[in-house]
Amino acid sequence: MSDTTNPPVKTEEEPPSGDSMMQRIVAGNALISVLAVVIALVIGGFLIAFANEDVREAATYFFSRPMDTISAAWTAVSDAYIALFRGSIFNWEATTFAGAIKPLTESIVFAVPLILAGLGIAVGFRAGLFNIGAQGQIIVGAIFASYIGFAWDLPVGLHLLLAMIGGAVGGAVWGAIPGVLKAKSGANEVIVTIMLNYVAVYLISYTLKQPVFNPGRSGQKSPAVAESASYPPLIPDWLVPGNSFRLHWGVIVAILATMAVWWLMERSTIGFELRAAGANPNAARTAGMSVGRITVITMVIAGGLAGLASTAQVLGTEGALTAGVAASYGFDAITVALLGRSKPWGVFFAGLLFGALKAGGFLMQSLTQTPIDIVLVVQSVIVLLIAAPPLVRAIFRLPDPDRPRRSARTAKKQEVAA
Amino acid sequence: MSTSTVTEPVPDTEVDEAVVGKINYRAPIVNALAALITLLVFGMGPTADAETTFQVSSGSTMFSIPNISLPSLITILVLGFVQLGAAAYALVLVRARRTVPVWLHIIVGLAFVISFLVYAGAGRSSVIPVTTLLAGALALSVPLIFGAMSGVVCERSGVINIAIEGQLLIGAFAAAAIASRFASSYAGLVAAPIAGAMVGALLAWFAVRFQVNQIIVGVVLNTLVIGLTGFLFSTVMSDDAALWNARQPLSTIKIPLLSEIPIIGPVLFQQTILVYLMYVIVIVLQFMLFRSRWGLRTRAVGEYPKAADTVGIKVNTRRVWNVIMAGAIAGLGGAFFSIGSGLAFGREMSAGQGYIALAAMILGKWNPKLAVVAALLFGFSRNLGNVLSSIGSAVPSELLLMLPYIITILAVAGFVGKVRGPAAAGTPYTKS
Numbered sequence: 089m090s091d092t093t094n095p096p097v098k099t100e101e102e103p104p105s106g107d108s109m110m111q112r113i114v115a116g117n118a119l120i121s122v123l124a125v126v127i128a129l130v131i132g133g134f135l136i137a138f139a140n141e142d143v144r145e146a147a148t149y150f151f152s153r154p155m156d157t158i159s160a161a162w163t164a165v166s167d168a169y170i171a172l173f174r175g176s177i178f179n180w181e182a183t184t185f186a187g188a189i190k191p192l193t194e195s196i197v198f199a200v201p202l203i204l205a206g207l208g209i210a211v212g213f214r215a216g217l218f219n220i221g222a223q224g225q226i227i228v229g230a231i232f233a234s235y236i237g238f239a240w241d242l243p244v245g246l247h248l249l250l251a252m253i254g255g256a257v258g259g260a261v262w263g264a265i266p267g268v269l270k271a272k273s274g275a276n277e278v279i280v281t282i283m284l285n286y287v288a289v290y291l292i293s294y295t296l297k298q299p300v301f302n303p304g305r306s307g308q309k310s311p312a313v314a315e316s317a318s319y320p321p322l323i324p325d326w327l328v329p330g331n332s333f334r335l336h337w338g339v340i341v342a343i344l345a346t347m348a349v350w351w352l353m354e355r356s357t358i359g360f361e362l363r364a365a366g367a368n369p370n371a372a373r374t375a376g377m378s379v380g381r382i383t384v385i386t387m388v389i390a391g392g393l394a395g396l397a398s399t400a401q402v403l404g405t406e407g408a409l410t411a412g413v414a415a416s417y418g419f420d421a422i423t424v425a426l427l428g429r430s431k432p433w434g435v436f437f438a439g440l441l442f443g444a445l446k447a448g449g450f451l452m453q454s455l456t457q458t459p460i461d462i463v464l465v466v467q468s469v470i471v472l473l474i475a476a477p478p479l480v481r482a483i484f485r486l487p488d489p490d491r492p493r494r495s496a497r498t499a500k501k502q503e504v505a506a
Numbered sequence: 507m508s509t510s511t512v513t514e515p516v517p518d519t520e521v522d523e524a525v526v527g528k529i530n531y532r533a534p535i536v537n538a539l540a541a542l543i544t545l546l547v548f549g550m551g552p553t554a555d556a557e558t559t560f561q562v563s564s565g566s567t568m569f570s571i572p573n574i575s576l577p578s579l580i581t582i583l584v585l586g587f588v589q590l591g592a593a594a595y596a597l598v599l600v601r602a603r604r605t606v607p608v609w610l611h612i613i614v615g616l617a618f619v620i621s622f623l624v625y626a627g628a629g630r631s632s633v634i635p636v637t638t639l640l641a642g643a644l645a646l647s648v649p650l651i652f653g654a655m656s657g658v659v660c661e662r663s664g665v666i667n668i669a670i671e672g673q674l675l676i677g678a679f680a681a682a683a684i685a686s687r688f689a690s691s692y693a694g695l696v697a698a699p700i701a702g703a704m705v706g707a708l709l710a711w712f713a714v715r716f717q718v719n720q721i722i723v724g725v726v727l728n729t730l731v732i733g734l735t736g737f738l739f740s741t742v743m744s745d746d747a748a749l750w751n752a753r754q755p756l757s758t759i760k761i762p763l764l765s766e767i768p769i770i771g772p773v774l775f776q777q778t779i780l781v782y783l784m785y786v787i788v789i790v791l792q793f794m795l796f797r798s799r800w801g802l803r804t805r806a807v808g809e810y811p812k813a814a815d816t817v818g819i820k821v822n823t824r825r826v827w828n829v830i831m832a833g834a835i836a837g838l839g840g841a842f843f844s845i846g847s848g849l850a851f852g853r854e855m856s857a858g859q860g861y862i863a864l865a866a867m868i869l870g871k872w873n874p875k876l877a878v879v880a881a882l883l884f885g886f887s888r889n890l891g892n893v894l895s896s897i898g899s900a901v902p903s904e905l906l907l908m909l910p911y912i913i914t915i916l917a918v919a920g921f922v923g924k925v926r927g928p929a930a931a932g933t934p935y936t937k938s
Contacts (some may be wrong), residue, residue, distance in 0.1 A: 135734075139741035218721055220861075275919040279865040283911040283918075286858070294904035423729060426722050459740040464733025468726045475723070476716035 120480050124473035125441075127483065129169070132466045136168050136458055137161035168458040175451025176444035186331035191447060193323070193335040197405055199443025201226070201397040201417045203342045206424035206435040207349045208263075208393030213430040214353060215386040216366035221266060221281025222394040223418025224288030225259040229395025231295050232258030234402040234409035237313030239300065247316040248403065252341070255399040256392040262288065263391015264384060271380030277387070285418070293411060301409065310409035319404040338400035342436070345396060350432040352389070362386055394418065420446075426471050442467060533606040534597040540618045541589035548621050549586060552578035552628035560623075561633040562769055571768060578628035585621040589614050615883075619890075632897040639893050640773045640886075644781075647885030648846065649674055649856070651784055652839020653863025654870065654877040655791055656702075656832040661872055662795065663828040664808040664821075664930040668724025669709050671860025672731035673702040673833050677840020679735040682851035683743065685754035691845045694754060695780065695838070702837015703830050705731060710829040714822050717934035728860070736853050743851065755848030756780060780838070780846045787835060792874040804828055808928035811935040821935045836860070865914055872927055880917075887913050 137143050143164055146156040174181065176195045182188040205222045212219035233255030242250060266280035295301050301310045319336035353359040364372040365382045373379050401413050424442050428434030445467060449460040473480050481488060552558075556578040562571045592614045596606045627634045653670040660667035667673075680701035685694025705727055712723040743751045756778035765775040795801040803824060806814040811821045843855045866884055870877030887910035895903035 135737060139737065141745060269915070269919045273919045275915070276868055279868055279918050280915055282858070282861045282865065283915045286911040287908045287915075290904040290908045294902060297902075297904075419729075422725055426726065459737050461733045461736035461740065464729050465737060466733075468730035468733060471726045472712060472718075472723065472730070475718040475726075476712055478716055 117477075119486075120477050121474055123480050123484060124470050127473055127480070128466045128469035131469050132462050133165040133169070135462060135465060136165050139458075140164035164456075168452050168456045168462075171452040171455040171458075172445070172448035174448070175455075176448030184330055186328045186333070189328075190331070190333060191451070193333045194447040195440065195444035196339050197334050197336075197443070198446040199439045200338045200342045200400040200404075202421055202424050202442055202446075203436050203439030204345055204397035204400060205394045205417055205421035206428060206439050207345055207432060208259075208390035208397070209421050209425035210428060210430040210432070210435050211349060211353070211362070211393065212386055212390045213425060214366050215362040215382060216369065217267075217270075217383065217386055217390075218278050219263070219266070219281055219387065219390050220278060220422065221263065221284050221418070222390075222397075222421050223414055223416075224281070224285040225262045225391040225394035226398040226401075226414040226418050227288040227292050228262040229255040229257075229259035229391075229398035230402045230409055230413045231292060232395070233399045234310050234313060234413075235301075237317035237403055238311040238408070240317075241314070242316065244316040247314065248318070251313070251317040251403055252396065252399050255402070256395040259395020259398065260388045260392040263387040263389075263394065267384040267387025270387075271383045277383075292409075292413070296409065296411060308411055312408045313403055317403055318407060319400070334405055336400075336404040338404045341396060341400070342439075345393060346432045346436045349393070353432065358382075358385060394421075397421070420467075423467055423471050427467075427474060529600055529603065531597075531600060533611070534593050534600055537589060537593035537596050537610075537614050540614055541586055541593055544582060544586035544589055544618060544621045548582050548625035549579070551625045552582070554579055556629035558624045558627040558630075559633040560627075561635045562637065573633055576624060578624050581624050582621045585617040585624075588617050592617075619886075623890075626894050626901070627897070630897070634897070635893070637769055637772055639889060640769070642889040642892065643882065643886035644773055644777075645847070645885070646888050647881045648781055648784060648842045649839045649859050650863045650866050650881035650884060651788065651878050652842070653836050653860050654867040654881050655787055655874060656836035656839070657864055657867035658791065658795070658870075658872055658874055658877060659804070659828050659832040659835065661867070661928055661931045662808045663804045663825050664811060664928060664933070664935070665710070665713055665825055665829050666720040666724065666932045667706075667709065667829070667832055667836075668721050668864065669705055669727040669731075669833075669860075670724075670836050670863050671856055671858065672724075672728040673705045673836035674840035674843070674860045674863075675728075675735055675854070675856040676701045676705055676731045677837030678843035678855045679738070679840075679851050680837070681841035681846075682754070682844035682849075683738075683750050685845050686750055686752040686850075689752075689754065691754040691756045694845045695756070695841055698841035699834035699838040702840060703834040705837070706830045706833015707826075709833065710826040713829070714825050714934065717936070720932055720934075732854055735851075739851060739853055747850075751850045753848060753850050754845050756845050778846055780842055783838065788874055788878055795874060805928070807935075808930055811930050815935070815937065821937075825935075836863075862914075865918070868927070869914070869917055883917070884910050884914060 137160075140160065142160045143157060146153075146160045150157050175191050177192055179188050179191050182190070205226060208225070209219055209222055233251045236251040236254040237247075240247065240250070262284060265284060266275070266277045269275040269280055270277045296308065296310065303311060319338050319341075321333060322335045322337055322339060323331060323333055325331065351359075353363065361372065361377050361382050362385070364375065364377060365379050365386075369379050372382070397417060398414065401415075401417075402409055406413055420442060421439075424438045425435055427441070428436070428438035445463045446460075449463040452458050452462075453460045478488075480486070557575045558578045558581070560574045560576070562574060592610050596610060599606050623634055653674055656670055656673065657667050677698040681694035681698040683694075684697035685691045687693075709720075709723055709727060712718045713720045739751075758776055758778055759782070761775040765771045767775075795804065803814065803819050806817075807819060807821050807824050815821050840856060843849070844851050849855075862884060863881065866880040867877045869880035869883075888907075891903075891906040891909045894901070895906050
């Protein structure tokens with residue numbers, strides 16, 4: 089179950105060598121990604137139109153006046169997508185410059201935990217481990233980071249650093265459990281990580297009821313994290329006057345983490361072993377690598393990254409431990425890692441895209457009453473289409489980059505799949 | 507339940523270790539651990555004269571059974587020594603390189619659970635309602651069993667079905683919407699498997715036709731269904747809840763005679779048609795998978811598609827149809843969340859049960875019978891947490907609610923260990 093986590097399309101499209109070939113593939117992939125986003129938005133548009141009350145009302149007399157339905161649908165869809173854009177990139181209706189670019193900063197705020205947790209999941213994918221446990225790792229990381237953040241009293245700088253390390257350690261511990269169990273007894277990491285997610289959910293509600301975490305007896309929120317342990321705002325007031333941005337230094341952490349993961353995966357010995365174990369565990373074992381050790385290391389790194397994702401929440405955006413601190417970042421991060429094809433920079437940009445969809449989704453929901461769930465539909469359609477380039481090519485009748493080989497195979501496949 | 511690496515019984519214990527492999531002490535260790543927890547943790551709890559009361563009768567049985575009171579401490583000690591004895595017997599068997607029988611594990615498991623119940627209810631005025639405990643456990647297990655059956659059909663034919671969660675959810679949605687629209691719960695019962703099969707068909711289309719990684723398709727389909735049902739729930743459904751999301755519970759059917767059996771009668775035979783369908787599906791699947799041509803071919807396709815192809819089995823066609831059928835089974839199971847429990851549809855109603863069904867399937871080693879046991883174990887421990895936190899136990903309720911998940915982890919790591927699924931599960935097949 090764990091040895092085939094990389095999409096087969098990827099291996100198909102990874103050229104053996106040659107720069108022109110490489111370029112062509114990259115161009116092709118970029119085009120397919122853009123087209124996938126377009127199709128997903130079109131499908132989302134149909135759903136929005138279908139669910140819109142005006143459209144359904146106009147549709148009752150569709151055959152007498154079809155244009156009514158079409159124009160109602162157009163209004164519903166364009167209103168929703170304009171709100172999505174205004175909520176995620178640029179709000180031209182704002183009165184100040186700060187207000188106009190606030191949506192962009194909000195997108196990044198949502199993207200930071202997605203990127204960090206997505207990197208963790210991507211590292212697991214590359215090692216052939218299907219880590220569904222980012223959610224639990226974020227939660228445990230958040231418990232650790234918030235405790236250090238509000239309970240300890242340390243000088244500025246050191247406090248933030250220790251709280252970050254605490255978060256990473258918390259996530260790493262939670263990630264290490266499935267790693268060790270898999271290495272020692274072969275326990276399937278998919279099951280163990282899923283179960284640990286649930287355990288973490290009960291753990292956080294238990295923690296929030298403890299006297300240390302719950303001075304106000306609400307059971308919902310811990311004391312606020314000290315100023316010295318919080319990420320400072322990224323854009324100071326003198327640069328953009330009058331801003332109320334929630335954007336914090338967590339984004340720098342995300343960029344640094346992306347670079348670190350890139351170096352780790354592509355340039356370090358551990359990364360090489362990790363990819364070898366992911367590509368073929370038997371071959372890696374034959375080559376003298378300890379696959380069990382690699383499994384544990386991978387899960388520790390993955391958990392640590394998810395723990396860092398939690399610090400973006402508790403030390404930045406939220407400023408305290410809350411029951412819903414992890415939101416659904418751990419699960420969304422899986423789609424982010426898939427969309428980014430488990431490559432560090434791919435994950436980074438996928439995280440930005442999904443963060444933007446999330447930020448825009450909230451404005452869309454409040455302005456046009458279009459439920460934010462539509463964002464989930466759009467996201468999943470994007471990932472599905474990107475994973476199946478032949479489908480996108482078929483929709484747009486694009487030529488196949490390696491036609492002679494594939495056309496023969498597709499014909500045969502159609503024959504057996506029919 | 508145990509996988510001891512010893513497969514053939516070798517009478518001579520002095521055989522070269524390299525030939526037969528190391529003795530696997532997992533079974534006796536796990537049993538001894540259970541015995542020690544019983545004696546040292548549970549045994550320390552109750553005072554000498556404390557009693558635990560079990561309520562076994564339920565209103566509707568022909569025979570009424572009075573509540574049973576047991577002296578807590580003595581019961582725990584007796585059960586603890588039973589487990590210790592079982593551990594010793596397992597040790598003897600393992601030393602003799604013989605396999606530890608499954609019934610031994612069942613005895614240990616039962617003794618452990620009962621002693622835990624005795625410990626939790628010791629010296630309390632509240633009784634432990636056995637029938638309620640079991641009925642609730644079955645109710646929590648029904649979607650898991652449907653989901654696990656779906657997973658078995660899929661993976662036995664070589665396609666990993668992570669989309670069980672999505673199939674359950676869309677089944678719950680379709681059942682609620684259609685049952686409400688036509689004011690008939692049985693209409694919902696027809697719609698649910700169709701909706702599930704549609705998700706199954708998407709999975710098959712992407713996994714077989716486009717050869718996309720099956721785990722990826724599954725995860726993404728789950729997100730898609732969550733988004734889609736959530737979107738329709740907060741638009742169409744809530745705009746006109748009376749038309750699209752009114753409660754339409756399936757009626758309970760009492761099976762005469764069988765439902766009068768004490769304890770298990772009301773638990774097993776006072777259910778909706780959905781639960782009876784589940785019994786049928788499990789039995790038919792268990793038989794078909796191992797005793798029919800369909801089963802043989804399905805397993806061949808999942809184990810060694812090349813060989814199956816060589817003898818003329820259409821690998822991908824079979825996979826597609828099996829995946830669609832598996833989707834229908836899970837979709838039907840999803841109906842239990844809405845019409846099967848007499849509820850209207852709610853956002854993300856399946857709440858991750860599909861993933862737990864997947865765990866039950868792996869725990870049950872891709873075998874319908876064992877997967878049912880695993881699902882029941884899970885449902886039971888989850889309901890145990892619910893019941894104990896409601897009768898007021900000393901243990902914090904969050905820790906009790908964690909119990910089923912921790913038990914599953916321990917079971918996966920301790921009892922099952924390295925399990926081997928169908929060899930070709932997850933790999934697309936291309937004729938070469």
